[in-house]
Amino acid sequence: MSEPHVSVENATLLFGGSVMSPVPNPYPVYARLRRERPIVALSGWMDTSYLVSRYDDVAAGLKNGELFSPRGNARGIGLVMGRTILEMEGQEHLRHRRIVTPSFSLRALRGEVEREVERTTHHLIDKFERDREADLVGQFTMTFPLRVMAGIMGIPISDFEEFHQWALDLISVADDPGKGFAAAEAIVGYLRPILEERRNAPTTDLLSTLVHAEVEGERLSEEEVLSFLRLLLPAGAETTFRLTGSVLYALLTHREQLEEVLADRSLLDDAIDETLRWESPVQFTSRELTRDFEIDGHVAPKGELAILSVGSANRDERRFEDPDRFDIHRANKSDHVAFGFGEHFCLGSHLARVEARIAVSAMLDRLSALRLDPDVDCRIVGLAFRSPDRLPVRFG
Template sequence: MRDEFPLIRHQPTDSYIVSRYEDVARAFKDPVFTTDNYDWQLEPVHGRTILQMSGREHAVRRALVAPAFRGTALQESFLPVIERNARQLVEGFGNSGRVDLVARFATRFPVNVVVDMLGLDQRDYDRFHRWYTAIIGFLGNLAQDPEVAEAGLRTREEFAAYLLPIIRERRAHPGGDLLSTLCAAEVDGTAMSDEDVKAFCSLLLTAGGETTDKAISSLFHNLLRHPDQLAAVREDRSLIARAFAETLRYTPPVHMIMRQVSEDVEIAGGTVPAGSTVTCLIGAAGRDERRYADPDTFDIFRSDLSATTAFSAAADHLSFALGRHFCVGALLAKAEVEVGVGLLLDALPDARLPEGFTARETGIFTRGLEELPVEFTPVG
């Protein structure tokens, strides 16, 4: 596709598909590629989120939420939450000598972190995990399975019934948690409504959870398949960030992101008519030999991917998008991955894949391992 058909009119998704790095990067940065498609793609389960906004409305909403996910706020408020949750899950592995890192760690860790960051009841971990699973299922339901669709729509109602009373309570009695911070945030006289806060928390649960969930298991699997790089990361934990950046390029958690063009656009040798949806293939763009040397090889030391800028809007991978809609939670994801993978390396010093194990990835919009069984020698 990248070589012969860089622009495809795809009838089943009623969209135009681009797969080259330069075209996907342009779709993320050029304002003519809007996020109007999120009105039908995300709003049914989340409500109206920051991703659907543009211009000053988007800039103000982003300014309201962004400070909580960077710098001092991230380090002082949320790093202890991240470390505590990762440690609790790792301690739960026991001494069986085998653990599925997808079921027992990756799918639980980021969701539990979000619940704790928001200052919600830890007894609701399982409820949030169920909501998270239902929303992810809805977003990837290209086959339009009615039961999957119904579960996603029902989750929006359940989540609102749960969270809106808590939001009102936090406005009256704020604490030191993220939910209180979002309720109190104000920029140029603008604050977030209860519905704004609820929609952002719903988005945080799924967007933050899904990316980190699949990235951790994929990263660990990539390292296990490349023992020399695993040994290097064990020796120098600062390389976890490089391994994360390379995983986002090589096996990205999000394989497709859609945009909608506001006018006729010339791209990839063709024309996309105004109002059309453009499907950007992140997974294909990350393997584009026009951009990366030896792109089908996992290499944390590659010179054409910078770990320094990988978690900013200047990133040279595409998993967090680019431009004005660059993922506001990128630094949170980086902190979760660095802490989580670091503790896994400590807890599983001789981690190895079971003999004969073949990894299986599933998913279309988002994609990751179904399971990741790891064998280890129990301590003590």
């Protein structure tokens, strides 16, 4: 794709103007920004904000919570999620993080959660295995992580269609605030009576853990529990489905690497890591600047919002050689910052990897001669979040 002829002064236009745009390929724009304007003002995108595009600056921003305050997250997604750990700092953040960390540790995922992922995966594949063709986004990746998340939380699976819609509406708040706020309210209305039930009769699910959790002798307030759940729902559902779709897309469009993975399944973990770098599902996160921040003479003022572009950082030629190439043998692929870095490092990274590994492996086992349908176009799209818009495949 040739580079757009828009001035970097109008950087917002380079992306087509909306954070939820189905941008097919933002990477030439990022390459240009890294070269010409490593910090650039974007107007009309969640107030005025400053996009940071180079790996070292993004990593420094994620590490330095004192200059890049996570309360920046409150000005975006926090508006509908309420106050969540994403925007918390210091002791308050630690206290909240400690409550849920055990539920998402590798140890906790072994056993019942892994079995739940296996069950959901095979249940969905059963439905189309005999058809010799499918859209793996519509018929598989879109629904499977939400089902798993609903299982971990303890939400009845029969309600999950509604949940999926709320999760989608919640993350599109920047584009359609009305829908985002309505979804946030709907979730609260739905969850309140279930939380009340768990309060009176504890179980082993996450809802019960949150309601009864005590840190330093204090219980979480109902508002805190609800905000946690409003965060976990899209965090768990909207990200992993994208990762799983992109891993499949990457392998199906790089047949020689797919053959290697088919011959040696341990390479699937490398493919997952390289996909996280090559097509990061979450493309940026926000921070508030507590002081002026300068790179190469370009300044973002104190108090403004910095958009740390994880997607651009993971394609930075200063860090990754030939960064646009998908290569499961790349030595430093796990240096990516797709799950963030430092204190706010993604709590669900183990779950995301487990889900992607089990799902892709099952498809490679059960759908023989899996290939993209040559008659239907598909591609990876998106700006704030990226994944294939559909995955039309044939097999058998």
